[in-house]
Amino acid sequence: MTEEDSQSLENRLVSQAANLFDIHESISRVIEDLSLPFEEVHDAYNITTSDSFEFESMVRLFLYKEVAELSQKQLSERIETWPYLQLRFGFDRPPTQQAISYTIRNRFSAEFRRLLNRVADRIRSAGEQHRVQTHAAHSPNANPSPDEIAESSQPLYQYVDEQAPGVIESMLNDVAPALDTGRSHNVVHEDETVWEHQLLMSLMDTAGTRSAHRSFNKFRENALHHDTHVRAVKKLGTPSGYQYTFDDFPTGSDEKRPVPDWRRVADTVQDQFGDAVDQMLDTVASGEMFSEPVAAAIDVTNVPYHVTPWKGDTDVVSDNEEPIMVHGTPKYPKENYPEMVNGGEEDEAYEYQYATLTIVGRNTPLVIAVEPIRHNSRWERDGESVSWAEVVDRLMAQATELVDIHLVMADRAFDQHGVFHVLDQYYDVDYLIPKKKNSERLRRDAADVRNDPAVTARVEQDAALYLRNSTPYIDPEADETVDENGYSHDVTLMHVPAQRNDWIVRHEDDTGYALFATNRDDVSPLDAEGLVNRYSDRWDIEIEYKMITPLVPSIASTDYRMRFFSFAFSCLLYNLWRLVDHSLKVLATEKFDGYGRGTHEERLDPVLPLADFLASSIVLLFRAGLDPPDVTP
Structure with a gap:
């Protein structure tokens, strides 16, 4: 690896970590979620046995050691005492101090060790800038803090996984009725189907209404057409009883029904956004x-x-x-x-x-x-x-x-x-x-x-x-x-x-x-x-x-009803995730005696990642609508 390649790799890893510190307040979570480019680095030990540890796991462990400034003895004691670290770094058993020492000496080249040391130093600095505690200076005790419990091997996250679908479904059912397109009651597709489609658009990086239709609705019979979705959103963003005037038809415009004034559109969408947020606040x-x-x-x-x-x-x-x-x-x-x-x-x-x-x-x-x-x-x-x-x-x-x-x-x-x-x-x-x-x-x-x-x-x-x-x-x-x-x-x-x-x-x-x-x-x-x-x-x-x-879909339409609603809907998705996470924390507080926020403590870390919330939401939305696969008798 050239010096230029090494510097580029270092910068990419540190940049990733800095972004992850915006989401996590735990150094082990940041290192767990780092995308390590193993196509650019290689294990110097080319013999793999049933007793050897995965190279990727050992790299993450070494980064954790250097960021937290632990000795090899402290590191081996820590990963043995705190099983959650084994899970985060991909171990099926805790490596001993001897295994750690052997890996560093024989599987990490001198150049690779220097690279990891530089990366660790910069990740530690990034953590300090985000006010994340990077030093793990104490060991578990008989009265662990809420953060330690949240990151322990106790079945908290298993409990969260079990409870999340019910909480998400309840939240979606509570909030969705606050958004009303104002269409007639005999429409083929209810408003709920429109919001499913909007959610699909948010889940895809560059998805407009057509892209969402092609990607997901091909699995469904009588699927919502993208044109129907566009008309429904425009209906929602049009003020009730709005009467078009000559001023609404600019010279040279070929639109049969032009977009109402942007202020009127904003007022209309904001009213429904406020109703949805009001429903959410009742939860907390x-x-x-x-x-x-x-x-x-x-x-x-x-x-x-x-x-x-x-x-x-x-x-x-x-x-x-x-x-x-x-x-x-x-x-x-x-x-x-x-x-x-x-x-x-x-x-x-x-x-x-x-x-x-x-x-x-x-x-x-x-x-x-x-x-x-x-x-x-x-x-x-x-x-x-x-x-x-x-x-x-x-x-x-x-x-x-x-x-x-x-x-x-x-x-x-x-x-x-x-x-x-x-x-x-x-x-x-x-x-x-x-x-x-x-x-x-x-x-x-x-x-x-x-x-x-x-x-x-x-x-x-x-x-x-x-x-x-x-x-x-x-x-x-x-x-x-x-x-x-x-x-x-x-x-x-x-x-x-x-x-x-x-x-x-x-x-x-x-x-x-x-x-x-x-x-x-x-x-x-x-x-x-x-x-x-x-x-x-x-x-x-x-x-x-x-x-x-990233949740705001990329759409071609310049109709401001589509544009402003898409942003407002993405904010509601973010709120829903925060509320689901909040509700799961409340349930965990009731289930686990040691879990909860102390009087002088800040908020607890999320127990449900945003990606998991979005994935679970789409499964729940489609659960009733997906057609079963063909069955061969």
């Missing part, structure tokens, strides 16, 4: 593992759209077309390009964008509000733009119908006076939002803290927030929540050492600082770091997007 709200008021996080994700808004050279048919200059180059926008596609951060990136509000912290993370994002893009001459303040207002309006909220966190894109005013004055909730990196106040305060070694945090209270006539979404003169001279409320600014790169502004001495804004007025310098540490709860939403966006 009464339990001890869920408490209100909740902390919430707001963020934005995107779904790529791979069609350019610009005409090709051969498509420009008139000299009268007015170009738009892009980096000094004249470009001509297409007519009837989807209005909800926004320009990404890069020039050639185009995407549908959505904002979500998610319950975070100790509670089960659930997406409880979704909102489309509409921005005027460079190819639009007079396109509509919706301010972040309005987006936050609409998210909060949806969410507060379902739960009580006491704290809202968002990233620095929401560092705007209008957003602060909406949260403080319209909803009376606390907020915690980092200031933008180009903040003059941030640079000034950073210098003060850096030059005074006795200061670790600086808090400025009673910083008056004033709104101007130019503040998006808020009319200071007409809004009754705005006081004289545009005064909104007092803001507390907290300048603290940064814990994450996306918070910070770095200086020449490489010291990181962050400035956060909150409307709480009781924060002292001693309290500041503790409050800011709560911002790490917002990481739930980053993990959430990594799970939701």
Whole structure:
């Protein structure tokens, strides 16, 4: 293996591990799920007997040893004492210290050992960045912690496997009726069949309605046709009793029934999304593992759209077309390009964008509000733009119908006076939002803290927030929540050492600082770091997007009813998984005396992986509909 190949392999393994730390909070689970490229590495011991251990198992064990910084003796004792490690790494019996030592010396080449050592060091660093405990410094005791019980050889996961189908089926039956296409009662295919089809689309990486139909429904008689699915979803996304007007028929459009205004579509889908989430919350709200008021996080994700808004050279048919200059180059926008596609951060990136509000912290993370994002893009001459303040207002309006909220966190894109005013004055909730990196106040305060070694945090209270006539979404003169001279409320600014790169502004001495804004007025310098540490709860939403966006099916239709519903449905799938996992944890708590979350502990690791939930869901949905195989007498 060349040095370049070795470096490439190292980078791929570390990248995998970093992504897995977003899902698992256990180093053994991360190493268990690593995809090891054994086509690129070879066992130096080419004799296999009934007594030899699998090479792959020994590689995973060695990585675990190095990441956890265990001696060979500690490792052999650990894998013998904790049988779950044997199962995760693929052993049928625990290897002895002698077997471990022999493998390292004889089956791992010196080059391969050096590679694994480098990978282990970087995986350990990645775990520490994700706040995952990588050191296994203690042995099992008579009173194991919930995490140890969850990862033991006790039959917890066997119990979960037995209970999961019933819980999943119950959840699907409870939530599905909240989604109503509004079609007549004598249709051939009930709504439940439509949602089966939508689920199939989410299970396939690049599945549109036609692809899902070809892949799965060929096994069924009288299967739902993809056109029927499209019509049903469009019916759901069309406002009840909607009357088309001449404005709905743009010049040059050949659609017989054009798409209603995107805002009306969003309102209609959001109403049904909210009903479904309400059903879900009933499942968890009464339990001890869920408490209100909740902390919430707001963020934005995107779904790529791979069609350019610009005409090709051969498509420009008139000299009268007015170009738009892009980096000094004249470009001509297409007519009837989807209005909800926004320009990404890069020039050639185009995407549908959505904002979500998610319950975070100790509670089960659930997406409880979704909102489309509409921005005027460079190819639009007079396109509509919706301010972040309005987006936050609409998210909060949806969410507060379902739960009580006491704290809202968002990233620095929401560092705007209008957003602060909406949260403080319209909803009376606390907020915690980092200031933008180009903040003059941030640079000034950073210098003060850096030059005074006795200061670790600086808090400025009673910083008056004033709104101007130019503040998006808020009319200071007409809004009754705005006081004289545009005064909104007092803001507390907290300048603290940064814990994450996306918070910070770095200086020449490489010291990181962050400035956060909150409307709480009781924060002292001693309290500041503790409050800011709560911002790490917002990481739930980053993990959430990594799970939701792969569930959004790739569809060709630009009909916004299809687009927005597909995203909302994917959020519901994510919520269903979280709820099923929550319910299984409740059952496990009742079944196993030692299992459960302590008073000061964070959430327990999932007991049902997302992939298992999706696979089980599809089996349950098809169980009644699959036709039996032909039987030969």
